[in-house]
Amino acid sequence: MADIRGPKAVAPAVLETGARAVTVEEDVKDKDAVVLAIPFGVAEQLAGLFASVPLRDGGRPHLHARIALDE
Template identity: 50%
Template sequence: MSVVRSDVAGVAQARSVADLPLDDMVDKDLCMNIGLLGVGAIGKTLGQKLSAAGHDVKVANSRGPETIDADVLSTGARAVPVTEAVKDVDVVILSIPLARIPDVAPLIATVPSETVVIDTSNYVPFPDSELDAVEAIEAGQVESLWVSE
């Protein structure tokens, strides 16, 4: 994403958001505490962008914090155990394979009702994949409703 700023001489310059000082990008009063489960392509990008924007981001995966790549943490996100990622946060982002949602459902059930839970998964069953067809979704239930259950 690019932004346009005026330099001292009043000439507009297009720069990458990553080049801007944090104070130019973020109203610190609007920063959130975010827990992110999953650091694949989507989770990694979200973790990097949200922490670069000044949010306090905790990232976790099923293999443990020591297995999270340094590039995921390069903009300030912190690697934590899964149970820690959902504690004391404003938002929980699920960025895990849809087939793993039932595994984390008991953990998500423990977050306070005011915590926003966002799911980035997509229901795409393929033959011979780890995701079998989900009968309720195949019958017409909206994927997000299935995930919330």
């Protein structure tokens, strides 16, 4: 589990589930898939982390405009 504010910002209740607090960079490294739950205002801050990750649209290329981080 990662938080843009760092591992210490992950709520203790989350860690009680067995999750491990890591940096955002550790969380996305060498992953085949990443699920994001982020406030709208921080997407631009994370764009660099995903620059080398291929976008998988699941056969729905019309969604690219909605999820592009560089807009």
